Amino acid sequence: MSATVAGNQQQQHPHQEWDINDSNVPRVVEYDPWCEWADGHVRRVYGPDCEEARRHASGWAMRNTNNHNVSILKKSCLGVLVCSQECILPGGGRVHLRPAICDKARKKQQGKPCPNRQCTGRLEILSCRGHCGYPVTHFWRHTEHAIFFQAKGQHDHPRPEAKSTSEARRSVGAGRRVRGLAVLLANEAALGSKLMSLRGTKRPNSEAIEPPRTTQPPPLIPDKGYSCSCPPFECMCGLQTNAPAYQQSHHHQTTMYPQQTAPNDTPYWLQDTVPSQDNALGYNLPNQVPHEASYPDFPSFTGELLQPEEIFQLDQPLRPEFTMNSQEVARSPPTLLDLGSGTIKYEMKQHQDQGYWNQFLSEDSSSSHLSMPQDDRLQFPSFETDKDSNGFCVKRPVNHFVSNKEVNQNHHLNNPLNFQDYQRQHQSHKSFVDGLVKNDQEANYWAQSHQDDRLNFPGFDPRKEEDLLSPRRDVNCFPKENCQPGSYNVYSKKENGMVDPVRPSRSPMENKHYSYDGYSQMFEQSDGKSQLTNRPNQATNRMVLDERLQNNYGRETNPDSTERLFPDSNGMEATMPAQNSPEPFFYPSNDRCHYTCEVLDTRLPQMSMNPTVAQSAMNNYGDVSELDLPPFVDYTLVGMLCSTEEDTSSLLPGCPQNGQNYVPHH
DNA sequence: AGCTGCGGGAACC
DNA sequence: GGTTCCCGCAGCT
Numbered sequence: 001m002s003a004t005v006a007g008n009q010q011q012q013h014p015h016q017e018w019d020i021n022d023s024n025v026p027r028v029v030e031y032d033p034w035c036e037w038a039d040g041h042v043r044r045v046y047g048p049d050c051e052e053a054r055r056h057a058s059g060w061a062m063r064n065t066n067n068h069n070v071s072i073l074k075k076s077c078l079g080v081l082v083c084s085q086e087c088i089l090p091g092g093g094r095v096h097l098r099p100a101i102c103d104k105a106r107k108k109q110q111g112k113p114c115p116n117r118q119c120t121g122r123l124e125i126l127s128c129r130g131h132c133g134y135p136v137t138h139f140w141r142h143t144e145h146a147i148f149f150q151a152k153g154q155h156d157h158p159r160p161e162a163k164s165t166s167e168a169r170r171s172v173g174a175g176r177r178v179r180g181l182a183v184l185l186a187n188e189a190a191l192g193s194k195l196m197s198l199r200g201t202k203r204p205n206s207e208a209i210e211p212p213r214t215t216q217p218p219p220l221i222p223d224k225g226y227s228c229s230c231p232p233f234e235c236m237c238g239l240q241t242n243a244p245a246y247q248q249s250h251h252h253q254t255t256m257y258p259q260q261t262a263p264n265d266t267p268y269w270l271q272d273t274v275p276s277q278d279n280a281l282g283y284n285l286p287n288q289v290p291h292e293a294s295y296p297d298f299p300s301f302t303g304e305l306l307q308p309e310e311i312f313q314l315d316q317p318l319r320p321e322f323t324m325n326s327q328e329v330a331r332s333p334p335t336l337l338d339l340g341s342g343t344i345k346y347e348m349k350q351h352q353d354q355g356y357w358n359q360f361l362s363e364d365s366s367s368s369h370l371s372m373p374q375d376d377r378l379q380f381p382s383f384e385t386d387k388d389s390n391g392f393c394v395k396r397p398v399n400h401f402v403s404n405k406e407v408n409q410n411h412h413l414n415n416p417l418n419f420q421d422y423q424r425q426h427q428s429h430k431s432f433v434d435g436l437v438k439n440d441q442e443a444n445y446w447a448q449s450h451q452d453d454r455l456n457f458p459g460f461d462p463r464k465e466e467d468l469l470s471p472r473r474d475v476n477c478f479p480k481e482n483c484q485p486g487s488y489n490v491y492s493k494k495e496n497g498m499v500d501p502v503r504p505s506r507s508p509m510e511n512k513h514y515s516y517d518g519y520s521q522m523f524e525q526s527d528g529k530s531q532l533t534n535r536p537n538q539a540t541n542r543m544v545l546d547e548r549l550q551n552n553y554g555r556e557t558n559p560d561s562t563e564r565l566f567p568d569s570n571g572m573e574a575t576m577p578a579q580n581s582p583e584p585f586f587y588p589s590n591d592r593c594h595y596t597c598e599v600l601d602t603r604l605p606q607m608s609m610n611p612t613v614a615q616s617a618m619n620n621y622g623d624v625s626e627l628d629l630p631p632f633v634d635y636t637l638v639g640m641l642c643s644t645e646e647d648t649s650s651l652l653p654g655c656p657q658n659g660q661n662y663v664p665h666h
Numbered sequence: 667a668g669c670t671g672c673g674g675g676a677a678c679c
Numbered sequence: 680g681g682t683t684c685c686c687g688c689a690g691c692t
Binding site: 055056064068070073075100101102104105167 | 668669670671672673675
């Protein structure tokens, strides 16, 4: 697919506006690269030959929705399957499987035992409410020259496993021996997909099984009721959200919002993170278009590397302290999750592997709380570097600066590091490490860090902490002021101490924020306390970056956006370059969206983090060595692996979310 | 069995 | 009347 306009060009020619609903859409000469995980209010234009676009594919589980417009296909997000107990996988990640599109199949999924063999939870759907309380919607429109895509809303939940993973799991069949799956996955990896294997064991016990339940909430906010005045398909609610994270991914890091609005003294990224990005990551990635089905071509295991089976035999938790080059970073890391030991192993390129594995093997995870740099994830092969519109890899500024204030109020969900911080704070929750639940840690959590965590949680709004959709829902995208009061009240019930009918309080878990990141936890989960101690450091490191960011991206607003390029009066399609620019998309006037800055700052930004979530799963490996698998055991791991890609994109968005982000004008 | 697209219908404004 | 979402159906893989 051809590249889009260069960043500079984009800036000069701000996003020409077009709407999927327009009678005449512009005739695009350049197309956006395929983006599997489009999030936020974005618009993209794909070439007619883009297979993914033609299939209306998406990493998100999107179901068809009738919009009574045959020319425009509408799809809405089904959310993600999560563990009812919000358990943390041995690797630190969380369960987030892909909901079946088919209602029937989806119903079957719900209530199944959590894939985490050490967890007694059940799978339940965490529905998407990213669009003012309703599921995020995707619109597809085909024209003679291009395929137009428009998304509304910001996913307020972790990314589900990749579709390919879900399919693989399905094909393997529940209840099969894990090894079968491992083999399948291994083959996949060899093909450039991913290598995964997992070990299934019998579930420890069958506690009282919770009746299958759905987290599906009733529409909280009538699509129409809320005061958002955004026109159809142009709602900008929550648009800021993804911008930060995605923005990063682009060559032009146009970072808007948080940085601009909040001065901050708290480093958003840890310093160690920076180096890794700049140095470790060369971003010299192959010109590769993100593709749903195409996982980063990580190398398959070779004789020099430990075989999956061998890896699983390790008794000691592994601790990664390694760096990898940019190319490796670009790939999804093959990982192995040993549920038994709770260890996640990453496959590294051989030249690096040796050292990596040596270290890996020699360290004890129990004491590794600090072993992993805050920005380790940046070093993971799975990170896909950003590519410029032309498909060339561009060094992605890792410097995403966010002040403390921002961290608390305007948390960028997209920021992996941010996420990481948060997550670490919550690792003690339901951690099943080495087969044991760390009760003591939980206690600590409540006694020492819980409150703290919340305050530090990105996007956390102290004023409304209880009103967050769900503890698991990291993002609260509901506009405070503009969503209908009535709708909003639904959430406020929680504020009043009311229990969410759908999700009975399970304190202490109840208030826990959903953590998507599995990276940091993988190696640190064993020591919850240490995590907390790290924070100060992290904060300090962020500072420099924040400053830089502000300087560089201080001027986000682009007045030019006012020009409305497309449909020309004569009815002919206006030719325009695809909107790949990372630049924020501003509406000509403020009147289109009434969300207040406060809302955006405090809530929307969180959404951008979502992508990160997926990471949790990402580096987990399944242990191939063991045998019978409970039907569900497999997919957790699989899903986790899948998330790799997701995470990748989220962290360092493989797909330029830049497409066309709408940024609220204030 | 599950995905996808289509269309009817209800609810809301 | 317009828009949204829910649901079922049928074709396809």
